[in-house]
Amino acid sequence: MREHLAQTGSKLYGESAKMSVEQLAEQMNLCQGSKEYRFPKNVGLLMFSENTEKYFPYAKIDVVEFPDGLGAKRFNEKTFDGPIQHQLVDVLSFLKTNIIKGKVVKHANQEESDKVYNYPYQAIEEALSNAVYHRNYELQEPIEVRILPDSIGIISYNGVDPSIKQKDFDKGVIRARRYRNRRVGEFLKELRLTEGRGTGIPTIIKSLHDNGSNKPSFDTDDPDRRHFIIEFPIHGEFKKTIKKAGGAIGGAIELTERQSEVLELIKGNDKIGYREVAERLGINNSAAQGHFDALKEKKAIERVGGTRGFWRIKNR
Numbered sequence: 001m002r003e004h005l006a007q008t009g010s011k012l013y014g015e016s017a018k019m020s021v022e023q024l025a026e027q028m029n030l031c032q033g034s035k036e037y038r039f040p041k042n043v044g045l046l047m048f049s050e051n052t053e054k055y056f057p058y059a060k061i062d063v064v065e066f067p068d069g070l071g072a073k074r075f076n077e078k079t080f081d082g083p084i085q086h087q088l089v090d091v092l093s094f095l096k097t098n099i100i101k102g103k104v105v106k107h108a109n110q111e112e113s114d115k116v117y118n119y120p121y122q123a124i125e126e127a128l129s130n131a132v133y134h135r136n137y138e139l140q141e142p143i144e145v146r147i148l149p150d151s152i153g154i155i156s157y158n159g160v161d162p163s164i165k166q167k168d169f170d171k172g173v174i175r176a177r178r179y180r181n182r183r184v185g186e187f188l189k190e191l192r193l194t195e196g197r198g199t200g201i202p203t204i205i206k207s208l209h210d211n212g213s214n215k216p217s218f219d220t221d222d223p224d225r226r227h228f229i230i231e232f233p234i235h236g237e238f239k240k241t242i243k244k245a246g247g248a249i250g251g252a253i254e255l256t257e258r259q260s261e262v263l264e265l266i267k268g269n270d271k272i273g274y275r276e277v278a279e280r281l282g283i284n285n286s287a288a289q290g291h292f293d294a295l296k297e298k299k300a301i302e303r304v305g306g307t308r309g310f311w312r313i314k315n316r
Helices: 002-008 012-016 021-027 042-048 084-098 121-134 166-171 182-190 200-210 236-243 257-268 274-281 285-297
Strands: 061-065 076-080 101-105 114-117 143-148 151-156 217-219 228-233 253-256 301-304 310-313
Touching: 002 012, 002 182, 012 021, 042 084, 042 182, 061 084, 076 084, 084 121, 084 182, 084 257, 101 236, 101 257, 121 143, 121 151, 121 182, 121 200, 121 228, 166 217, 253 257, 257 274, 257 285, 257 310, 274 285, 285 301
Parallel strands: 061 143
Antiparallel strands: 061 076, 101 114, 101 253, 143 151, 151 228, 217 228, 301 310
């Protein structure tokens, strides 16, 4: 609870050091009942208990990757549990580091190149935050992030509120605002993980459009409303790369999100070293050096002039 107060810059943080758990929970409106029979609210158990699944079985997020498609036997699975806001942050960090990739595309008829992503991070962040916000925690089903060679799907149970129609999603405009877990949404908003004002779907569609990606598909499972699925198609440039068995085409270089960040720092300072990059990105020196090595192997950069020289960005 104190960690949340510190992250959100709450004035209560300083005072909380002198409070008991019960006193702080009462101040944060996480418990109810008389002093003789005080008990935690569900939002408190979901977000601030050490063992969330003890109280809400399967309140977790499963990330399943099918590198060869659903028909193949090979798949990789990773489970994220604990307080639901930690699950959300950890899954987003995992996807940003391991799944989301950027590509610098050089065009023959223009000097400037474009940078696109297989999946725009903002769209994934918004969709997964909404899944955590709106899922039915009474059901013993985890949220599932399903990663296929050409798409990412996010599945949550038991679906969206009946007041929201399939046609609303198809139009990309959500006007109804009935929230299943309003208190969860308030805490996520404080952490800047969601807006809670019906802006999620327009934000998703805009970020896909800005990235040059196709629109997502929405499945509300009408009329049963047992689940809700949002599926993001991979950007067309990466679909070409898949067909070419991972090879770069048309002057394109496939980069991870972190490698793209390192490349941007090099662009701003061609004499930057891995120690400064590590400090700027909040990672250790060895990790930063590894990203430099990967960029050199991908022929995105080259060193000119030895230790006193500079970095030259290639294929741009």
